[in-house]
Amino acid sequence: xxxxxxxxxxxxxxxxxxxxxxxxxxxxxxxxxxxxxxxxxxxxxxxxxxxxxxxxxxxxxxxxxxxxxxxxxxxxxxxxxxxxxxxxxxxxxxxxxxxxxxxxxxxxxxxxxxxxxxxxxxxxxxxxxxxxxxxxxxxxxxxxxxxxxxxxxxxxxxxxxxxxxxxxxxxxxxxxxxxxxxxxxxxxxxxxxxxxxxxxxxxxxxxxxxxxxxxxxxxxxxxxxxxxxxxxxxxxxxxxxxxxxxxxxxxxxxxxxxxxxxxxxxxxxxxxxxxxxxxxxxxxxxxxxxxxxxxxxxxxxxxxxxxxxxxxxxxxxxxxxxxxxxxxxxxxxxxxxxxxxxxxxxxxxxxxxxxxxxxxxxxxxxxxxxxxxxxxxxxxxxxxxxxxxxxxxxxxxxxxxxxxxxxxxxxxxxxxxxxxxxxxxxxxxxxxxxxxxxxxxxxxxxxxxxxxxxxxxxxxxxxxxxxxxxxxxxxxxxxxxxxxxxxxxxxxxxxxxxxxxxxxxxxxxxxxxxxxxxxxxxxxxxxxxxxxxxxxxxxxxxxxxxxxxxxxxxxxxxxxxxxxxxxxxxxxxxxxxxxxxxxxxxxxxxxxxxxxxxxxxxxxxxxxxxxxxxxxxxxxxxxxxxxxxxxxxxxxxxxxxxxxxxxxxxxxxxxxxxxxxxxxxxxxxxxxxxxxxxxxxxxxxxxxxxxxxxxxxxxxxxxxxxxxxxx
Numbered sequence: 001x002x003x004x005x006x007x008x009x010x011x012x013x014x015x016x017x018x019x020x021x022x023x024x025x026x027x028x029x030x031x032x033x034x035x036x037x038x039x040x041x042x043x044x045x046x047x048x049x050x051x052x053x054x055x056x057x058x059x060x061x062x063x064x065x066x067x068x069x070x071x072x073x074x075x076x077x078x079x080x081x082x083x084x085x086x087x088x089x090x091x092x093x094x095x096x097x098x099x100x101x102x103x104x105x106x107x108x109x110x111x112x113x114x115x116x117x118x119x120x121x122x123x124x125x126x127x128x129x130x131x132x133x134x135x136x137x138x139x140x141x142x143x144x145x146x147x148x149x150x151x152x153x154x155x156x157x158x159x160x161x162x163x164x165x166x167x168x169x170x171x172x173x174x175x176x177x178x179x180x181x182x183x184x185x186x187x188x189x190x191x192x193x194x195x196x197x198x199x200x201x202x203x204x205x206x207x208x209x210x211x212x213x214x215x216x217x218x219x220x221x222x223x224x225x226x227x228x229x230x231x232x233x234x235x236x237x238x239x240x241x242x243x244x245x246x247x248x249x250x251x252x253x254x255x256x257x258x259x260x261x262x263x264x265x266x267x268x269x270x271x272x273x274x275x276x277x278x279x280x281x282x283x284x285x286x287x288x289x290x291x292x293x294x295x296x297x298x299x300x301x302x303x304x305x306x307x308x309x310x311x312x313x314x315x316x317x318x319x320x321x322x323x324x325x326x327x328x329x330x331x332x333x334x335x336x337x338x339x340x341x342x343x344x345x346x347x348x349x350x351x352x353x354x355x356x357x358x359x360x361x362x363x364x365x366x367x368x369x370x371x372x373x374x375x376x377x378x379x380x381x382x383x384x385x386x387x388x389x390x391x392x393x394x395x396x397x398x399x400x401x402x403x404x405x406x407x408x409x410x411x412x413x414x415x416x417x418x419x420x421x422x423x424x425x426x427x428x429x430x431x432x433x434x435x436x437x438x439x440x441x442x443x444x445x446x447x448x449x450x451x452x453x454x455x456x457x458x459x460x461x462x463x464x465x466x467x468x469x470x471x472x473x474x475x476x477x478x479x480x481x482x483x484x485x486x487x488x489x490x491x492x493x494x495x496x497x498x499x500x501x502x503x504x505x506x507x508x509x510x511x512x513x514x515x516x517x518x519x520x521x522x523x524x525x526x527x528x529x530x531x532x533x534x535x536x537x538x539x540x541x542x543x544x545x546x547x548x549x550x551x552x553x554x555x556x557x558x559x560x561x562x563x564x565x566x567x568x569x570x571x572x573x574x575x576x577x578x579x580x581x582x583x584x585x586x587x588x589x590x591x592x593x594x595x596x597x598x599x600x601x602x603x604x605x606x607x608x609x610x611x612x613x614x615x616x617x618x619x620x621x622x623x624x625x626x627x628x629x630x631x632x633x634x635x636x637x638x639x640x641x642x643x644x645x646x647x648x649x650x651x652x653x654x655x656x657x658x659x660x661x662x663x664x665x666x667x668x669x670x671x672x673x674x675x676x677x678x679x680x681x682x683x684x685x686x687x688x689x690x691x692x693x694x695x696x697x698x699x700x701x702x703x704x705x706x707x708x709x710x711x
Contacts, residue, residue, distance in 0.1 A: 122189045209241075337444050516611070517702060
């Protein structure tokens with residue numbers, strides 16, 4: 001008989017300040033345990049971890065729930081007010097009008113919820129959400145905006161009637177269309193605009209190129225205003241015999257963080273619902289959209305056949321005109337490298353790329369910075385300048401850019417024996433075609449892999465690379481031999497993926513890699529978790545320290561409000577009593593509270609202690625490695641691999657680390673804290689920080705505290 005561990009859920013356990021565990025044999029819990037753990041785990045370890053999951057599963061049982069107060073019993077109204085920058089506050093709406101709109105929206109939402117699941121439901125949901133947010137967040141800026149609410153309410157009713165009849169004519173319509181999809185990140189409905197050729201639906205054999213257009217900054221261009229504009233305006237480009245998609249990008253976060261995922265989800269939605277040739281996707285945009293093109297082309301180049309940024313910015317310090325004496329802390333400068341495009345320059349060599357600037361535009365600075373970066377690699381940036389233009393396109397120059405994009409579309413993405421490069425400063429952005437940089441010798445440093453086909457096999461040369469993964473693709477074969485840094489390797493056949501490691505300058509094929517390692521999509525910093533699907537887990541109990549509970553209540557409320565206002569979605573939230581093993585496998589867990597107040601945090605800390613776990617938190621102190629502070633006036637923030645689901649993160653007590661003051665420019669909407677921080681409560685949360693940074697740092701490649709990378 002296998003004995004499973006379950007967590008004592010009575011109120012006495014919370015008084016202990018640590019987990020209390022009992023032996024039990026719950027058959028249903030055992031059956032619910034996942035079986036997918038990485039190779040190399042010992043059987044007994046898997047059984048032990050499965051027992052922990054069984055314990056967490058038992059927490060979801062109503063009969064075992066503690067009667068302790070929820071975090072909601074705290075007093076968010078006592079929190080220091082942090083003024084939002086985005087979106088700006090709108091005008092007052094007459095109460096009777098507001099009430100009438102709310103009744104209409106609620107009625108339509110109830111009808112939508114009562115319908116069987118429909119793939120067209122997000123097409124209605126985006127309209128209701130746009131109106132609800134406009135009213136609740138005060139996003140009406142002039143009285144004529146009232147007509148926009150009426151318009152979208154009427155359109156929602158019209159679409160709902162069609163869905164009830166089993167129809168969705170807008171899904172096969174041409175011209176200007178607005179569609180919706182459900183984002184995997186938070187489950188919210190997100191809009192996109194489309195420009196469709198007149199005859200796209202009549203020729204089932206034809207596949208069309210897709211042009212992705214990224215919009216400029218619009219502080220007031222929230223869901224309501226974006227949708228109305230996309231219903232009425234074609235936009236800057238409308239190439240013949242092509243589909244154009246206008247992603248919302250979560251409105252105004254520079255197409256970074258959840259905004260970059262929004263672009264990729266929008267592309268996937270269009271490819272799945274329209275006849276798009278995935279080999280012929282073009283990325284373009286202007287101003288903030290140009291900034292988005294700079295970094296998305298550098299980070300996700302394997303998705304595009306060509307790209308052209310107009311204006312925008314390409315890095316942080318020079319765009320901000322910062323002098324060294326005004327630089328932020330060193331860890332924040334390191335974090336700039338995630339989105340600073342010069343560190344990814346060689347990726348832009350992999351496909352046709354053309355930059356645009358107006359001759360008189362201050363944002364010509366972005367292209368000038370990248371001209372220097374190209375020159376440092378022995379290349380010349382294709383840079384077209386609109387004569388006499390300020391912050392806009394010259395029509396003749398735009399026509400030339402579109403001609404070049406069309407030529408690239410005719411060729412499609414490069415495959416076969418064409419050489420390619422990967423240059424990266426962060427593991428999330430370290431793949432192209434069949435090659436993935438899985439690890440770096442030094443993190444946040446210039447990391448490269450260049451591949452060329454010579455004498456019947458591939459040669460790969462690397463810099464600062466410790467691990468590689470080779471993806472075996474049917475449409476992009478790599479052969480049975482490869483030379484990596486002068487090491488000739490025989491590649492096994494019949495594998496979906498091959499793993500390579502470097503030891504003492506010698507590369508070799510291995511069966512497995514260390515489970516606990518920094519790698520793509522599991523490398524930090526804290527903000528990395530919010531690019532993927534996540535679940536917020538709130539505590540049902542209280543900690544031993546009221547000041548900590550108050551801080552948690554305030555920062556959690558700030559996170560909820562900020563995610564809605566800026567990231568344009570509602571958080572996916574569960575109590576710590578309701579988290580399941582399936583949640584562990586499906587989501588990054590954003591955990592709020594302490595091991596004393598949040599049962600999931602307690603269970604994960606207990607599981608982590610059986611591994612190489614650098615985090616400690618009890619009623620006396622919060623500790624990361626050798627750095628610690630008292631638990632009564634400090635809070636631990638961290639990101640770490642989930643010890644019960646090693647492909648997912650846990651995050652402690654943090655949302656995205658750029659805050660309200662950073663919204664004044666998209667160039668500052670970057671990570672501002674690294675992998676962990678101990679925050680002192682003697683300084684209240686502000687529009688720049690969650691409190692006083694007592695200690696902070698990055699974990700090393702093995703997810704352990706690093707002395708040189710701690711402040």
